[in-house]
Amino acid sequence: MKNNRNIAEKFAEGQTVFSVEFFPPKTEEGARQILRTAHKLVELKPDYASITYGAGGSTRERTVEYGEMLMEIFGFEIMAHLACVGHSVPEIDSVLNRFSEAGIRNIMALRGDPPRNVEDFRPAEGGYKHAADLVRHIRERFPDFGIGCAGYPEKHPEAPDFDFDVEMLKRKVDSGADFIVTQLFFDNSHYFKFVDRCRAVGIDKPIVAGLLPALSLKHLMNFKSMCSTDIPEELIGKISEANSDAESAQIGLDWARRQIEELKAAKVPGIHLYILNRADSAIKLSRFIRA
Ligand SMILES: Cc1cc2nc3c(=O)[nH]c(=O)nc-3n(C[C@H](O)[C@H](O)[C@H](O)COP(=O)(O)OP(=O)(O)OC[C@H]3O[C@@H](n4cnc5c(N)ncnc54)[C@H](O)[C@@H]3O)c2cc1C
Numbered sequence: 001m002k003n004n005r006n007i008a009e010k011f012a013e014g015q016t017v018f019s020v021e022f023f024p025p026k027t028e029e030g031a032r033q034i035l036r037t038a039h040k041l042v043e044l045k046p047d048y049a050s051i052t053y054g055a056g057g058s059t060r061e062r063t064v065e066y067g068e069m070l071m072e073i074f075g076f077e078i079m080a081h082l083a084c085v086g087h088s089v090p091e092i093d094s095v096l097n098r099f100s101e102a103g104i105r106n107i108m109a110l111r112g113d114p115p116r117n118v119e120d121f122r123p124a125e126g127g128y129k130h131a132a133d134l135v136r137h138i139r140e141r142f143p144d145f146g147i148g149c150a151g152y153p154e155k156h157p158e159a160p161d162f163d164f165d166v167e168m169l170k171r172k173v174d175s176g177a178d179f180i181v182t183q184l185f186f187d188n189s190h191y192f193k194f195v196d197r198c199r200a201v202g203i204d205k206p207i208v209a210g211l212l213p214a215l216s217l218k219h220l221m222n223f224k225s226m227c228s229t230d231i232p233e234e235l236i237g238k239i240s241e242a243n244s245d246a247e248s249a250q251i252g253l254d255w256a257r258r259q260i261e262e263l264k265a266a267k268v269p270g271i272h273l274y275i276l277n278r279a280d281s282a283i284k285l286s287r288f289i290r291a
Helices: 028-046 058-072 090-100 129-143 162-174 189-198 217-227 231-239 247-265 280-290
Strands: 017-022 048-051 079-085 106-110 146-151 179-180 207-211 270-273
Touching: 017 028, 017 280, 028 280, 048 058, 058 079, 058 090, 058 247, 079 090, 090 129, 090 217, 106 129, 129 146, 129 162, 146 162, 162 179, 162 189, 179 189, 179 270, 189 207, 207 247, 217 231, 217 247, 231 247, 247 270, 270 280
Parallel strands: 017 048, 017 270, 048 079, 079 106, 106 146, 146 179, 179 207, 207 270
Antiparallel strands: none
């Protein structure tokens, strides 16, 4: 079953758009895990599922393979991520053609990160330096794709300040992005301030809230360093006192549920769950998102 809808249309329907994020697995056990999860999530009917793009090498090929599989076998509407890091423009075109041939109609247009231990982002020869260039490229060459782009409620780590970062986000929107998905956050006040800043500079596209249900203190701290995300003391305190993995995961879920309830009350256009290829959090939280 293929749906092939432009995700941007869903925001016009007025419901909270509910989406989940997968990453392409690297191992056989990972492959079984994503299949099990997809199978469990079919009945939840998320509005779309996104599939990330690897930093390089063979995982990149898997984005299209798994995107196609999630679409063909499970009927998910797919948003494939594409990062310009390491790609020349002809390579970007070839990936976009692969996505298009596979029936994928929505792209999350990203710059990507420099390799580990490299400070500055350097584009590939004949490649793009900023995600806005990729957005413009897609809009011009593949006008039918729905395009998402990334937003940072706590500012992108490389940006000198919030105003600069939001101006750069506006460039992505002005270049043709249809909607924004945020970096994960654990304190909704960051999201609300970010939305105000975006609206103040004229960004009028839907801003989807990205949430990660925390599994453990270690898990939280990994994301804190990876994404430069603020973790409220209250959450750290609660999860530090958990006596088992199950209790930690429950605390993470309860925290995410409270975030969802507040975001829903504020009528956010969408909630995107970083599920890390696990089904539990989406199953337990979907009814609060859809309520
Ligand atoms: C929802 C989401 C999904 C993601 N999925 C993936 C994925 O699948 N694969 C992956 O590799 N990474 C992914 N990332 C991580 C992302 O690639 C990194 O955060 C990366 O560092 C920035 O990407 P970007 O698209 O936001 O870049 P950009 O929008 O290009 O911004 C990067 C930095 O450059 C600055 N900037 C932008 N334009 C200009 C300009 N014209 N002049 C000067 N400075 C400028 C911005 O302020 C920012 O500091 C994701 C991030 C998010 C939030």
